[in-house]
Amino acid sequence: MTTPTKTPVTYPPRTAWEADLADAYDAAHEAVSCIQVAPMIVTGRDGSYYVEGGPCGFARVEVRPRTSAWSKWLRGRGWYSSDYHKCVYLNISEFGQSMQRKEAFARAFAAHLTAKGYPGVDYTSTID
Numbered sequence: 001m002t003t004p005t006k007t008p009v010t011y012p013p014r015t016a017w018e019a020d021l022a023d024a025y026d027a028a029h030e031a032v033s034c035i036q037v038a039p040m041i042v043t044g045r046d047g048s049y050y051v052e053g054g055p056c057g058f059a060r061v062e063v064r065p066r067t068s069a070w071s072k073w074l075r076g077r078g079w080y081s082s083d084y085h086k087c088v089y090l091n092i093s094e095f096g097q098s099m100q101r102k103e104a105f106a107r108a109f110a111a112h113l114t115a116k117g118y119p120g121v122d123y124t125s126t127i128d
Contacts, residue, residue, distance in 0.1 A: 011070050012117045024112040031108030037100045057099025059106040059125040062087040070118065099127055
């Protein structure tokens, strides 16, 4: 019985990282400007109010593994490291509390980097 060999993970050249990251930010902002947010009406004891940004929530872009040179480079640019999730991540803090906008940003950001050849890039969102 032969042992399967692991294919090494490859990344785009280090010289392209800064430009690719900037392009991902631009693509994500473009995606947010193109979405139509479904507003939300909240009704409670004190009456009803209109929430223009839709449901409240959070989103973040995640990169795995957190031990790669790419992940370490991102940590040097302000990304956070999670021991529990075994990734580095960027919390999307723009767009107020709008989960739809934050999720659109994170989805486009991750898709752009994945299309550029960066493995292990994903996003997650949570309603508040």
